[in-house]
Every structure is written in C-alpha cells, then in structure tokens.
Amino acid sequence: MTTTNDLGLYVHVPFCRGKCSYCDFLSFACQNDQLLKEYARALAVEMRTRRQDVEGYSVDSVFIGGGTPSLMPIESFQLLMREVRDNFHVEEGAEITVEVNPASLTREKLEMYRECGINRLSIGVQSFDNRTLRILGRLHDKNEAFNMIQTARKAGFDNINIDLIFGVPTQTLKNWIDTVRQGIFLQPEHISLYSLQLEKGTDLYRRVYDEESLNAVPEIVDREMYHDAVTLLKGAGYHHYEISNAALPGYESRHNTKYWSYQEYLGLGLGASSFFRGQRFKNHEKMSRYIKAIKENKPPVDEDSIEKYTEREEMGIYVFTGLRKAEGVNLKEFRDRFGVDLFTVYDPAILRRHKGMINLYDDQLYLTEAGMDVSNRIMAEFV
Numbered sequence: 604m605t606t607t608n609d610l611g612l613y614v615h616v617p618f619c620r621g622k623c624s625y626c627d628f629l630s631f632a633c634q635n636d637q638l639l640k641e642y643a644r645a646l647a648v649e650m651r652t653r654r655q656d657v658e659g660y661s662v663d664s665v666f667i668g669g670g671t672p673s674l675m676p677i678e679s680f681q682l683l684m685r686e687v688r689d690n691f692h693v694e695e696g697a698e699i700t701v702e703v704n705p706a707s708l709t710r711e712k713l714e715m716y717r718e719c720g721i722n723r724l725s726i727g728v729q730s731f732d733n734r735t736l737r738i739l740g741r742l743h744d745k746n747e748a749f750n751m752i753q754t755a756r757k758a759g760f761d762n763i764n765i766d767l768i769f770g771v772p773t774q775t776l777k778n779w780i781d782t783v784r785q786g787i788f789l790q791p792e793h794i795s796l797y798s799l800q801l802e803k804g805t806d807l808y809r810r811v812y813d814e815e816s817l818n819a820v821p822e823i824v825d826r827e828m829y830h831d832a833v834t835l836l837k838g839a840g841y842h843h844y845e846i847s848n849a850a851l852p853g854y855e856s857r858h859n860t861k862y863w864s865y866q867e868y869l870g871l872g873l874g875a876s877s878f879f880r881g882q883r884f885k886n887h888e889k890m891s892r893y894i895k896a897i898k899e900n901k902p903p904v905d906e907d908s909i910e911k912y913t914e915r916e917e918m919g920i921y922v923f924t925g926l927r928k929a930e931g932v933n934l935k936e937f938r939d940r941f942g943v944d945l946f947t948v949y950d951p952a953i954l955r956r957h958k959g960m961i962n963l964y965d966d967q968l969y970l971t972e973a974g975m976d977v978s979n980r981i982m983a984e985f986v
C-alpha cells in the first residue's frame with residue numbers, strides 16, 4: 604500500500620455508567636456489558652467497510668473517545684484495537700489515546716491498554732473538589748481521580764492528559780485555582796481547561812434556569828478563572844498552545860491539533876464526525892440507523908449530514924479553527940491552500956479594531972493572550 608496522506612482516526616464509544624448533570628454529548632447511561640460487546644462488534648464491521656476508502660492514508664493518531672471508552676470490557680477493547688490495526692495503516696509511533704473515567708478504570712484495564720499499544724491517556728478528572736464533582740454528577744471523587752493518575756503512572760503511562768472544568772455553579776475562584784494547583788502538582792503532560800456551557804435539556808441547566816436552585820457563574824468570574832489558570836500553567840512550564848489546552852513542551856496533542864489545522868480525520872461509531880477526502884459528514888446519531896447500515900455492510904454515514912460549504916465558508920473554518928492555536932494561521936499556507944491572500948478576503952481593519960488582541964507578525968496571524976480571553980468576539984469576524 605502506498606501511504607501518502609496522514610489521517611486521524613476517532614472512535615466514538617457512546618456509553619457511560621450514568622449521565623453527568625451537565626452532559627449533552629452523544630452518550631447513554633449503560634449498565635450492561637452485553638450492549639458494549641455488541642457495539643464493539645458493530646465498530647469492527649464499520650472499520651472493515653472503511654478499509655478500501657483509506658487506501659493511500661497513513662494513520663498517525665487514534666483517539667478513542669466518548670462517552671466512556673474505559674467502560675468497554677477488556678476483550679471488546681482488544682477486538683477494537685485489533686481491527687484498527689488490521690484495517691488501517693497505523694504508523695509506527697502514532698499517538699493512540701483513550702479517554703478514561705476514574706470511576707470505571709482498573710489496574711487490569713490500564714495494563715491491557717499498554718499491551719494494546721495505547722500510549723496516551725485522557726482522564727476525565729474535571730475537578731479535585733468533591734462538592735464540584737457532585738454538582739457535575741460525576742461518579743468519582745477527588746481521591747479516586749488522584750489515585751488513578753498515580754496508578755496510570757505505575758502502569759507505565761508517560762503521556763497523560765487531565766480534563767478540568769470551570770465555571771461550575773457553586774465553584775469559587777479559589778476552589779477552581781486549588782484544582783488547577785493540584786493538577787499541576789501531579790504533573791500530567793497535558794491539561795485541558797473547559798469552561799462549562801449550560802446546555803438546554805441537561806439536569807444542570809434545569810436547576811439553574813428552571814428551578815433557580817443554583818446560580819450560574821457570572822461571565823466576569825468565568826473569564827477570571829480562565830485567565831488565572833492559564834497564568835498558573837504557564838508559570839509551571841506548560842505551553843498554552845491552544846485556547847483550552849496546555850502541554851509540557853513536546854506533548855501537544857497530535858490528534859486534537861488536526862481539528863484546528865484543517866487536517867483530515869475519519870470518525871467511526873455512532874454520530875462520529877469526519878473531514879475526509881474534502882467532505883465533512885457525520886455518522887447516524889440514532890443507534891437503530893447506525894446498526895441497520897452496519898448490518899448492510901455499509902459505512903453508517905448520515906447522508907443528510909454531508910456539508911457542502913462554499914470556498915468562502917471553508918476559508919472561515921480554516922481561520923476560525925486555526926486561531927484557536929497560539930501559533931495562529933500562516934498567511935502563506937492560507938494563500939497556498941485557497942489561492943488568495945487572507946486580507947483580500949477579510950477586512951485588514953480587523954487588526955486595528957482588535958488592537959492588542961490579534962497580531963500579525965512574520966506572516967503569522969494569531970491571538971494574543973488577551974485575545975484568547977475574548978476569542979469568540981474576534982473569531983466571529985472571520986465567519
């Protein structure tokens with residue numbers, strides 16, 4: 604097989620032990636191993652249906668996310684990884700991440716992950732404050748998260764991400780900063796910081812906006828939380844390489860960087876998104892439709908999801924996602940890709956309007972730290 608193009612592979616596992624109070628991801632509460640086993644077999648079939656399509660591609664990152672992939676029984680996970688390697692050309696040294704939840708991770712699973720070639724763990728810690736964890740409806744406490752990181756180290760993982768979340772009702776600036784400090788103390792190679800979005804239909808949204816039994820964190824406090832966390836992380840040697848992500852040098856996530864760098868990725872599993880061979884599309888979000896396609900041995904793509912963006916819209920995606928990265932967007936690469944200069948498409952006055960927030964230096968257009976604090980406002984200029 605001639606391999607020319609790099610590809611990221613995303614595998615979605617849409618099951619969790621329970622539903623967190625803030626979650627509007629495509630995931631379902633599941634207590635049943637049988638369902639997980641059947642789903643893994645369906646994923647295996649989907650991978651086989653994609654074998655022909657990925658001729659000429661070389662997979663340099665695999666991300667098994669969810670949901671809670673660490674719920675998957677050992678033999679089902681092993682099946683998944685065998686099928687990944689049998690159906691895709693996975694490069695030697697590819698970044699292979701699995702998302703894990705401290706409530707469903709065991710030493711035995713960690714050892715199996717190592718044997719399967721998983722070389723990066725992304726742990727859904729969210730907080731080291733038990734009250735915040737309860738408000739979020741997480742099924743683990745801070746000690747379990749703490750112990751799991753240490754167990755992962757003992758199992759040999761030397762590339763660990765932890766997810767932390769801020770702007771949670773009842774969370775104060777002080778207890779958020781304590782969480783960040785404890786995270787830094789554990790020295791994970793990568794830390795993701797997410798600002799909580801209260802989404803309609805979630806339990807937390809209902810408690811804040813319908814029952815009014817909890818108060819949303821004011822925007823100004825949310826921004827202070829973000830700003831102070833980034834300052835702490837930078838002071839501890841982390842590279843704040845993307846709006847929501849910081850890593851020790853050399854540990855920036857290869858897979859996630861694809862999403863911000865206009866690179867191709869193929870999503871497998873229920874509702875997974877792809878940007879592949881110039882098309883953006885999603886798999887079916889309804890399990891019955893997903894399984895029907897699998898039974899017919901067809902890629903389970905939802906035809907209605909195939910996006911047909913104009914060239915101008917693609918430019919917007921390129922700039923919008925690229926500006927999430929600290930390095931921003933390179934004007935020459937933009938010109939090479941789209942055949943026009945960026946500032947013939949967008950008004951150069953944007954630079955004046957957001958002085959101090961967005962800079963152009965040596966052909967590189969990027970947000971300053973102050974710009975990242977208010978990124979949505981600036982990025983809106985490019986869509």
Ligand code: SF4
Binds near residue numbers: 619626627628704
């Ligand atoms: S573990 Fe993640 S995907 Fe599952 S319910 Fe909680 S937030 Fe949602």
